[in-house]
Amino acid sequence: LSEAGLGFRSIDGGGLPIFESLVNREGFSLNSTSTSFRVGHFYQSTAGNGAIDLLSDRGLIGHEMGFTTSSNGAALYSLYGNNGALNVRIGAGGTANVGAITIHNTSGVAKAQMFVDGAGDGIVLVDDLRLRTRSTSRSSSISYMGILHGPEVASYLRGTATLVDGETIVTLPNSFTSKAQMDDMTIILTPLHWDTYGLAVVEKSATGFKVKELKGGEGNFKFDWEVKSKRSDIDQEFTPQAAASQFNQKNVQSHDH
Numbered sequence: 001l002s003e004a005g006l007g008f009r010s011i012d013g014g015g016l017p018i019f020e021s022l023v024n025r026e027g028f029s030l031n032s033t034s035t036s037f038r039v040g041h042f043y044q045s046t047a048g049n050g051a052i053d054l055l056s057d058r059g060l061i062g063h064e065m066g067f068t069t070s071s072n073g074a075a076l077y078s079l080y081g082n083n084g085a086l087n088v089r090i091g092a093g094g095t096a097n098v099g100a101i102t103i104h105n106t107s108g109v110a111k112a113q114m115f116v117d118g119a120g121d122g123i124v125l126v127d128d129l130r131l132r133t134r135s136t137s138r139s140s141s142i143s144y145m146g147i148l149h150g151p152e153v154a155s156y157l158r159g160t161a162t163l164v165d166g167e168t169i170v171t172l173p174n175s176f177t178s179k180a181q182m183d184d185m186t187i188i189l190t191p192l193h194w195d196t197y198g199l200a201v202v203e204k205s206a207t208g209f210k211v212k213e214l215k216g217g218e219g220n221f222k223f224d225w226e227v228k229s230k231r232s233d234i235d236q237e238f239t240p241q242a243a244a245s246q247f248n249q250k251n252v253q254s255h256d257h
Helices: 240-251
Strands: 019-021 027-031 038-044 050-056 059-067 075-080 086-092 099-104 110-116 122-126 130-134 142-146 154-162 167-171 186-191 199-204 208-213 222-230
Touching: 154 167, 186 199, 208 222
Parallel strands: none
Antiparallel strands: 019 027, 027 038, 038 050, 050 059, 059 075, 075 086, 086 099, 099 110, 110 122, 130 142, 154 222, 167 208, 186 222, 199 208
């Protein structure tokens, strides 16, 4: 009978018991037969769920694996650093059958998240988002480029069109119109001819837009255009704070021994 409870010792009887019941919870520890520290815990968490810890002589540096504290019953996997703070947590997103990952700083605070929300959309939340790219397909030079940010989830398209007798209609591809809020388009026009008063968008439609030259001009020249529009297939009312808290509330499980 050990101090913590019933234990089973190694054959030589030395060191800690191989298996030892825990003092403050339902469960037992797995102890090293060659060193005097515990290498694992199998126990019932404070939320009443099964959990496993892997340990070293410095404490918890392996992982805790068990079930979330939420009612969805999804599995939870956590990695801890040498300082005992949470590094990575993998679990469920908006529901029990979709995934989520959080990456934490040295204090255990989540700084990057990737998950599927309740609407089935994939969400990435980070402080800084960059693309790594090579200068050419055969180059070893690596460049890092920032991403243009804004409060909306939007798409853009650009191209070149030609005025005929001072007007033209630009028809946009279905790949853009099928996912854009066409009544919310912002259109930029740049004439590629110097002798003109300018251009105007005089009509927007579900398939594109109509352009005319100002002052009744009847020019025949090219111009560049750029269109931006909110995505119609994405919930524009999405709030990152709510989505992030949704993941954290469903997957945070206190770690105690």
